[in-house]
Amino acid sequence: MTTQLKRFIPFIAGFLLIFSTAAMFYMFGNMDKTEPAEASTKNETAENEGNGGDADVSNIIDNNINGSNVTSDNAISNNINSKSSDTDDSGSEVNNQIENDINGENADLENNIVNDIKGGSNNQLENNITNNIEVKVDVTVTNNITNNVDGSKKSKDDPEENGDGNGNGNGDTNGNGNGEDDNGTDTNGDENGSDNGEGTNGDVPDTVWGVDSASLTTEEMLTCVRENFGDPQVWGRYLGDKDGVSYGLTQEEVELLHSEDIQILVIWNHFEDATGYEKGQSEAQAAIEMAEDFGIPEGVALFANVEPIYPIDSGFLLGWYETLAESPYESGVYGIFDPSEELYTAYETAAEENAGLMENNWVWTAAPNVGITTEENAPEYNPEAPEDSLIAGWQYGIDAETCNIDTVHYNGDALEVFW
Known part of the structure; x- marks a missing residue:
């Protein structure tokens, strides 16, 4: 038995050698398969x-x-x-x-x-x-x-x-993008820092379509205009109530219109006699005080509303313009600037006395009157006013039965003086 066992010793030793060698190869071969080290933060x-x-x-x-x-x-x-x-x-x-x-x-x-x-x-x-x-x-x-x-x-x-990886790894744990970009805010206002209307990073439009109204602007009113006429970019409104004539602009209207990116043309209509320098001066002072109290920013134009039945002379126009020229606001006049109207003649006479009127006073004309239309069917821009006037817009249609508005082509250059 002992003799037979001795004969197997070489085989046993060889088996052990082969086993130990294989074990060493296995251990060293798997050293490169361990988990990667955690990256330093x-x-x-x-x-x-x-x-x-x-x-x-x-x-x-x-x-x-x-x-x-x-x-x-x-x-x-x-x-x-x-x-x-x-x-x-x-x-x-x-x-x-x-x-x-x-x-x-x-x-x-x-x-x-x-x-x-x-x-x-x-x-x-x-x-x-x-x-x-x-x-x-x-x-x-x-x-x-x-x-x-x-x-x-x-x-x-x-x-x-x-970059996309093996696990679409460019986002959160679900593989969705999760990037934020906060580049701050650019605010386009006028030189005085007020926010008077649209910021324009490109070309100023020649004209924009809009309306004016003596009624309060509500969401229902805005919806009425949009559904029946178009999408106004400017809305003319009156500063202060005038009994039986117009409701004055409210802060709620301002918030609504501005939230819809609609600018406001500001109208002053608290007079019916437009004669005399002192009258023009006093109306301008009253308009300035109310505008400041209401919070209208500097640089906005205030438009004196001269109806065709009002008596008018050059003195009133000069008193209005020259008083506003010394204020934080711009000067404007609304009316029917038809050559047959007294307003047309009075304006030309005032301009002869003060040439700055033509250069700096904004004219909002209601001539000619071609009738209410939708925005899509609005007539070609063709306002009537004294030659070389600074035209803010053309009220080409008045007294729409639906929505109680007038329809207007506004001059793109005047957007800077609307609120």
């Missing part, structure tokens, strides 16, 4: 401050990350006070770039760019965030860009470009 921050001059700033953050449970938090902050200058070339140039190349599992990215720039007439901003992501499980991406510029700005903001 990235907190890349760039902060720049400048004071008293133009700045040329370039911030570049570039992250290349391979791993699991990736957290990347990138922030760029620029706080710059540019030099004060009226020249076209003053201002700062800021270039912010964030790029993330991420490969792994579970990623949480937050990218923040904040530009706070004061001064300068030609600040140029370019913000770019690029995320190239190949994440197998979950990814959350948040991109925030905020530009606060107290000056003039030209910008090119590309808030995000999220």
Whole structure:
């Protein structure tokens, strides 16, 4: 038995050698298959401050990350006070770039760019965030860009470009996009900072269609006009009540019309005798006081309503115009500016005494009267007024039975003096 056992010893030793060798190969062969190491948290921050001059700033953050449970938090902050200058070339140039190349599992990215720039007439901003992501499980991406510029700005903001990976990893845990872009707010007002009507970033329209009315503007009234006539861009309304004639504009109307992007032409009709310089002066002063009390911003035109039955002379027109010319408001006159009307003659006489009337006083004419129409069927713009008048609009149709309105072609150049 012992002799037989000794004969098997070489076979047993060989088997053990083969087994141990195979085990070693298995262990070393699997060392490369372990889970990747957790990526270090990235907190890349760039902060720049400048004071008293133009700045040329370039911030570049570039992250290349391979791993699991990736957290990347990138922030760029620029706080710059540019030099004060009226020249076209003053201002700062800021270039912010964030790029993330991420490969792994579970990623949480937050990218923040904040530009706070004061001064300068030609600040140029370019913000770019690029995320190239190949994440197998979950990814959350948040991109925030905020530009606060107290000056003039030209910008090119590309808030995000999220690359698609093995798990469509360019969004939240459901694979949906989750980027935010806050580029601040540009407000187009007049030079005095008031908000008088539409901001126009392109060409000013030649004319816009609208209405005027002696009735209160309600949602029902607005719906009536839109369903029966068209979509007005300007709405003429009276300042203050006149018993038996017109309801005065209310704050609720202002909120409604402005919420619908409709501008307001402001009318003053608290007189029936339009003769004498002092009368024109006193009516203008009363209109100015009521406009200020009501909160009408500077730069808005106040239109004196001269009906054809009112006596009228050049003195009244001069008193109205010259008083308003010294106020925060612009001057305007409404009436039938037909050559056969006294208003037409009085206006030409007033202009001979003060040439500024033709250059600075807005004329809203009701001549010729061609009748109420819808916006679609409105006549070609053809107002009648003294030669070289500054025309604000043409009330071509009056007294619609439906909705109680008049229909008007408003001059695009006059949008700047409507509220």
